[in-house]
Amino acid sequence: MTIRKIATIGHPVLRERSRELTREELASADTQRFIDDLIETMRDANGAGLAAPQVYEPVRIVAVEVKKNPRYPYKPDIPLTVLVNPVLEPLTEEKFDNYEGCLSVPNLRGVVARFTEVRLRAWDREGREVDQVVKGLSAGTFQHECDHLDGMIFVDRVADTRTLTTWGDFERYHMAAFVERAKALVARYGG
Ligand code: ZN
DSSP: OOOOOOOOTTOGGGGSOOBOOOHHHHHSHHHHHHHHHHHHHHHHTTOSEEEGGGGTOOBSEEEEEESSOTTOTTSOOEEEEEEEEEEEEESOSOEEEEEEEETTEEEEEEEEEEESEEEEEEEOTTSOEEEEEEEHHHHHHHHHHHHHHTTOOGGGGBSOGGGOBOHHHIIIIIHHHHHHHHHHHHHHHOO
């Protein structure tokens, strides 16, 4: 396994629409190795998720995993999930304000409105059908990662740019209030 370099905002690969994979491509040794690298790179960087274009491969694959993440101590755990060609469908009009950051946007966070409940349809890395409903903070994580496949970065969705903050100032000035909101979401959705 190889830890890959992460593309940062400004690199054109983050602004492309990534392409779908065929089942044959997914089954190939190259793609399976790539998925191992994607997971390893996400874990190494303490990311809650990582999308293939963030490591310079414009294909529709995302990995998500949250396990007592030091970058996001308030996030509920999400088991390792690899989604191939994901299609995300909001199940409600209701949104919540999520404080987001991104490995491709060093040292910046901002508030993004995310749907509280989404349905995810995709393949897993073996090509099996995935059809799951994700709620609360975890739903925000999947929306963030799937946005990358369409060339979208969280800063594009920050409606109030006055919420933008460095990580240090997030911890100093914004984290306590956000953790309270996050706890209410976790209490309601368990995730
Ligand atoms: Zn991101």
